[in-house]
Amino acid sequence: MKNKPLPYIDILPEIQEALENNLPIVALESTIISHGMPYPDNVKMAKKVESIIREEGAIPATIAIMDGKIKVGLSSEDLETLAKSDHVVKVSRRDFASVIAKKELGATTVASTMMCAEKAGIKFFVTGGIGGVHRGYEDTMDVSADLEELGKTNVTVICAGAKAILDLPRTMEYLETKGVPVVGYKTEVLPAFYTRESDINLRLSADSVDEIANMVYTKETLELKGGVLVANPIQKSDSLDKNYMNRIIEKALKASNEEGILGKDVTPFLLDYIVKATDGKSLQANLALVYNNAKVGAQLAIAYSKIINK
Numbered sequence: 001m002k003n004k005p006l007p008y009i010d011i012l013p014e015i016q017e018a019l020e021n022n023l024p025i026v027a028l029e030s031t032i033i034s035h036g037m038p039y040p041d042n043v044k045m046a047k048k049v050e051s052i053i054r055e056e057g058a059i060p061a062t063i064a065i066m067d068g069k070i071k072v073g074l075s076s077e078d079l080e081t082l083a084k085s086d087h088v089v090k091v092s093r094r095d096f097a098s099v100i101a102k103k104e105l106g107a108t109t110v111a112s113t114m115m116c117a118e119k120a121g122i123k124f125f126v127t128g129g130i131g132g133v134h135r136g137y138e139d140t141m142d143v144s145a146d147l148e149e150l151g152k153t154n155v156t157v158i159c160a161g162a163k164a165i166l167d168l169p170r171t172m173e174y175l176e177t178k179g180v181p182v183v184g185y186k187t188e189v190l191p192a193f194y195t196r197e198s199d200i201n202l203r204l205s206a207d208s209v210d211e212i213a214n215m216v217y218t219k220e221t222l223e224l225k226g227g228v229l230v231a232n233p234i235q236k237s238d239s240l241d242k243n244y245m246n247r248i249i250e251k252a253l254k255a256s257n258e259e260g261i262l263g264k265d266v267t268p269f270l271l272d273y274i275v276k277a278t279d280g281k282s283l284q285a286n287l288a289l290v291y292n293n294a295k296v297g298a299q300l301a302i303a304y305s306k307i308i309n310k
């Protein structure tokens with residue numbers, strides 16, 4: 001594992017030590033905190049996710065950009081700042097160098113968290129949902145940089161599928177083109193964030209984290225570039241009604257078009273609209289699925305570290 005100090009990167013000593021000893025570490029993003037959920041649920045989520053990962057026996061590493069550096073591992077004060085501040089920049093690959101150079105406060109998306117995790121030597125990363133090909137892509141060409149990053153950066157991302165704000169079939173086609181394996185955890189269909197199932201059959205499914213860890217290990221040994229996407233369905237008791245959510249998503253998309261929302265503002269606009277339109281029901285589901293992913297992600301990181309420490 002890498003332990004050469006990198007410029008512009010500030011790794012918490014606990015995490016640095018874990019890296020040197022091949023201990024299980026789970027990276028976490030910060031855009032979900034700053035742009036994905038309202039305050040104070042966002043900071044509550046960020047702390048609880050870290051504690052779930054610790055309870056499972058792995059080490060959490062929440063990532064953000066602060067004071068001109070990539071910070072790997074945040075204090076409770078840092079989490080509070082990201083959750084509350086209204087001048088946090090949403091940082092994807094495009095924004096990365098300028099936010100560091102200007103010493104701005106930046107929250108990392110799935111794409112940029114993968115970049116940072118890879119630089120630090122962290123193999124697993126837990127989130128809620130990834131960005132993808134947006135509905136209406138034919139007109140807007142709106143494809144999340146998350147998909148490109150999954151195509152080239154060597155990190156395994158654990159999510160609950162993708163939100164139906166996206167065009168799921170096209171998102172899957174894009175991932176196929178980029179060579180990204182999508183593994184259903186105890187499911188044979190792609191989960192759709194608020195619901196356990198979409199209409200899309202997956203090529204890969206695994207019933208245990210050991211099976212996934214072994215696949216990741218094989219991929220590493222073969223030196224294949226790019227990420228792996230693990231899709232872990234929301235638990236049944238937390239899931240929402242598909243038709244109800246689809247109606248709300250349609251309204252959110254309409255509002256976004258009417259207000260002329262563009263570029264990186266689209267996803268945060270839609271997420272915020274949906275939370276308000278469901279009276280917070282979507283937020284409860286979102287919290288539950290992130291916790292569920294944290295548990296599986298930690299178990300997977302542990303299974304992987306057992307293989308490499310054998």
Ligand code: PSU
Nearest residue numbers: 031032036109110129131144145264267
């Ligand atoms: N989807 C969610 N919640 C989120 C995001 C996506 O359900 O918080 C965030 C993630 O940080 C993701 C980013 O990487 O939005 C994607 O933004 P864009 O579509 O602009 O690439």
Ligand code: MN
Nearest residue numbers: 142143144263
């Ligand atoms: Mn976009």
